[in-house]
Amino acid sequence: MATQATRAAVAVRHVSKTYGEGVTAHRALHDVTLDVARGEVLLMMGPSGSGKTTLLSIMGAILGASSGSVRLNGEEVVGRAEHELPRIRLAHVGFVFQGFNLFPALTVVENVELALDVRGVSGRDARRRAMTALESVDMARKADSYPADLSGGQKQRVAIARALVGDPSIVLADEPTAALDSQSGGTVLRLLTDLAHARDRAVVMVTHDHRAEAYADRVVHIADGRLTEEAGL
Amino acid sequence: MPSLARRNLLHDRVRLVVTLTGIVFAVVLSAVQLGLFVGFQRATSDVIRHAGADLWITSTGVTHLETGVPFSERKLYDVLATPGIAAVQKHIVRFGQWKRPDGGQESVMVIGVDLTGPMGQPWKVVAGRADRLAEPDAVIVDELYLDKLGITGIGDVVELGGHRARVVGLTRGIRTFTTAPPVFASFKRAQDYAGVTEDQTMFLLARVEVVADHEVVAERLRARLTDVDVRTADAWRQGQEAYWMFGTGAGITVLIAAGLGLLVGVVVVAQTIYAATVDHIREYGTLKAMGATNAYLYRVILQQATLSAVAGYGVGIAIAIAASRASLAGTTAIILEAPLASALFVLTLVMCLGASIVSINKVTRIDPAMVFKG
Numbered sequence: 001m002a003t004q005a006t007r008a009a010v011a012v013r014h015v016s017k018t019y020g021e022g023v024t025a026h027r028a029l030h031d032v033t034l035d036v037a038r039g040e041v042l043l044m045m046g047p048s049g050s051g052k053t054t055l056l057s058i059m060g061a062i063l064g065a066s067s068g069s070v071r072l073n074g075e076e077v078v079g080r081a082e083h084e085l086p087r088i089r090l091a092h093v094g095f096v097f098q099g100f101n102l103f104p105a106l107t108v109v110e111n112v113e114l115a116l117d118v119r120g121v122s123g124r125d126a127r128r129r130a131m132t133a134l135e136s137v138d139m140a141r142k143a144d145s146y147p148a149d150l151s152g153g154q155k156q157r158v159a160i161a162r163a164l165v166g167d168p169s170i171v172l173a174d175e176p177t178a179a180l181d182s183q184s185g186g187t188v189l190r191l192l193t194d195l196a197h198a199r200d201r202a203v204v205m206v207t208h209d210h211r212a213e214a215y216a217d218r219v220v221h222i223a224d225g226r227l228t229e230e231a232g233l
Numbered sequence: 234m235p236s237l238a239r240r241n242l243l244h245d246r247v248r249l250v251v252t253l254t255g256i257v258f259a260v261v262l263s264a265v266q267l268g269l270f271v272g273f274q275r276a277t278s279d280v281i282r283h284a285g286a287d288l289w290i291t292s293t294g295v296t297h298l299e300t301g302v303p304f305s306e307r308k309l310y311d312v313l314a315t316p317g318i319a320a321v322q323k324h325i326v327r328f329g330q331w332k333r334p335d336g337g338q339e340s341v342m343v344i345g346v347d348l349t350g351p352m353g354q355p356w357k358v359v360a361g362r363a364d365r366l367a368e369p370d371a372v373i374v375d376e377l378y379l380d381k382l383g384i385t386g387i388g389d390v391v392e393l394g395g396h397r398a399r400v401v402g403l404t405r406g407i408r409t410f411t412t413a414p415p416v417f418a419s420f421k422r423a424q425d426y427a428g429v430t431e432d433q434t435m436f437l438l439a440r441v442e443v444v445a446d447h448e449v450v451a452e453r454l455r456a457r458l459t460d461v462d463v464r465t466a467d468a469w470r471q472g473q474e475a476y477w478m479f480g481t482g483a484g485i486t487v488l489i490a491a492g493l494g495l496l497v498g499v500v501v502v503a504q505t506i507y508a509a510t511v512d513h514i515r516e517y518g519t520l521k522a523m524g525a526t527n528a529y530l531y532r533v534i535l536q537q538a539t540l541s542a543v544a545g546y547g548v549g550i551a552i553a554i555a556a557s558r559a560s561l562a563g564t565t566a567i568i569l570e571a572p573l574a575s576a577l578f579v580l581t582l583v584m585c586l587g588a589s590i591v592s593i594n595k596v597t598r599i600d601p602a603m604v605f606k607g
Contacts, residue, residue: 057602062522083526090524097604101519103237105244114237118525166524174605 008035008071009092009170009202010059015068015078017054017225028054029225032068036202038169041193043216044206051225052206053174059204060095060172061088073169090119094163096192098175100155102147108158109134109143115162133161137191153184160191171195173205177212189215238536241513248512249541252505256545256581257552259498264553264577266491268567270484272560275568277410277477280326280344281470284353286438287447289469290454291462297476298326299342299411303433308458312437315453317445322347323420323434327427328413332392333383341382341393342413345423345435352438355417361387361402366419372426373402377564378414393418394426408564410477437461495584502545503588506538510592514599521601530596534589542585546578 017029028051036042036059044052057063058070061077062085070077072092080088094115102111112130116122121129134140137157147155156176163171173192177185193215196203205212213219221228242249275282280298281289290312292302312321325345330338346353348367355363355373365371372393374382384391389400393416407415418426420434429435441450447465454463464472478484510517517530557569 053605057605060522062601062605086521086524086526089522093524095522095604097519099515101515101604103240103516103519105240106237110240114520115523117237118520118523118529162523 010036046222094168096173133165255501260549262494272566288439290437301435317450373417
């Protein structure tokens with residue numbers, strides 16, 4: 001177990017999360033233990049309010065756990081000061097959001113460059129890396145377009161390029177296909193799967209979309225804040 | 234990549250226009266009010282600043298130029314005999330009654346110039362010559378007040394203080410705070426025009442030897458002379474300006490208006506920048522989730538405020554400069570010089586950056602987990 005935890009890109013150990021205090025306290029996660037390895041696509045499924053997004057937020061160093069341990073590439077996240085978390089996110093994690101979260105005032109390539117700008121990378125190097133990321137999702141030809149001119153599937157591909165451009169070893173995707181038609185959803189799922197299998201990233205997807213199961217290496221189910229089932233595919 | 238702040242600003246044109254309108258309004262209002270303040274201030278002390286004297290000697294207790302009390306002109310010799318004094322001249326500044334050719338009356342500020350020396354001479358003479366004041370009944374008036382004085386220019390003859398006065402020259406842009414038009418005359422003729430008896434003067438203007446310290450010489454004069462006050466030109470000017478600008482409340486009113494302009498600017502800019510921040514709150518949350526530090530987000534907001542300040546100031550100051558130029562043709566001048574314009578730029582910047590504090594507070598409290606909510 002220890003060896004597996006050391007090799008895992010994401011190692012979650014006995015994590016619990018409680019919101020509020022006293023009589024209003026709500027326990028969102030109960031003693032969750034989970035590993036995600038590089039090169040693996042993990043699917044987290046469960047009903048709304050089951051705690052899967054809370055777990056994703058904790059794995060992404062966005063939300064603190066009440067107890068337990070979360071290691072990203074061996075670096076402990078739980079108990080770190082809030083001001084340290086941005087650096088940890090920058091170093092290890094790329095995010096893909098359900099609503100794409102692109103910046104409407106920026107062009108496609110500038111949206112991707114923004115992820116480098118927050119890392120202090122700018123100029124020609126940033127532009128070159130952004131274009132490479134866009135090429136990897138087949139969106140380079142739309143580099144100068146604005147998000148408003150793109151379809152949902154194209155927006156999500158740009159969002160994936162943005163998540164990739166900082167070269168994170170972990171990609172966390174929250175309902176990446178929820179706003180897409182089936183064809184675009186399929187394309188996005190293939191891209192995310194390729195990230196894991198061809199580019200050795202650990203990919204974690206939270207979704208209600210059962211089509212995604214076909215692309216996952218492993219599926220975990222969450223209900224009432226507990227891992228209820230784990231299936232290798 | 235271009236700055237996110239600039240792109241966000243330009244992306245929402247309507248909000249940009251509202252923001253810039255607020256800043257422009259604040260800049261124009263403040264610039265005009267502060268320019269008026271400077272204009273009024275100059276008007277109160279122009280006679281002192283242009284007199285070229287180092288020391289002013291007045292009757293005891295005289296606090297400002299317009300309330301001078303005549304005293305014996307024999308004091309001139311006492312002054313002249315004081316070590317450190319290079320030159321002394323008599324001078325008159327006193328209200329007189331100008332009778333317009335159409336029969337109307339106008340209160341004027343008679344300035345009696347001792348033509349034996351360089352101090353207290355009219356300045357900005359644009360028609361005729363200052364030395365023509367030596368001619369009988371000669372006066373020089375400012376062209377800004379020709380209508381008010383009921384005359385058309387050089388050669389017109391009127392009655393001043395019950396005596397004949399003939400216009401021999403014109404100055405341009407000499408204003409008085411009291412709005413009484415300045416009328417220059419020779420010292421002797423001014424005694425008649427202003428009702429000062431033959432052996433009296435209103436002021437003595439003294440020039441100190443180059444190597445002498447003004448305050449030391451002033452102290453010597455105070456020890457030597459009785460029934461007069463001796464002030465350095467700077468102290469006299471400051472007292473004059475303080476009396477009119479603050480003693481009468483006129484300056485305070487103008488400054489309050491300028492302050493209100495800035496306050497309106499702060500409120501408008503704070504509201505628009507805050508509204509823009511709220512509109513982009515999801516983007517800020519996304520940046521935080523991506524790993525941007527609070528400092529990065531502050532930079533975006535402060536850049537936005539700075540860009541707004543620069544653009545708003547540019548438009549506002551251009552309007553204010555146009556208003557200032559237009560005002561020079563009138564009796565109330567808006568004086569907008571480089572130091573004031575620069576100070577206003579700094580104020581505008583501070584106003585816009587200050588207005589960002591609410592927005593900065595807002596993004597500081599953003600929970601990056603918000604990006605996972607739908």
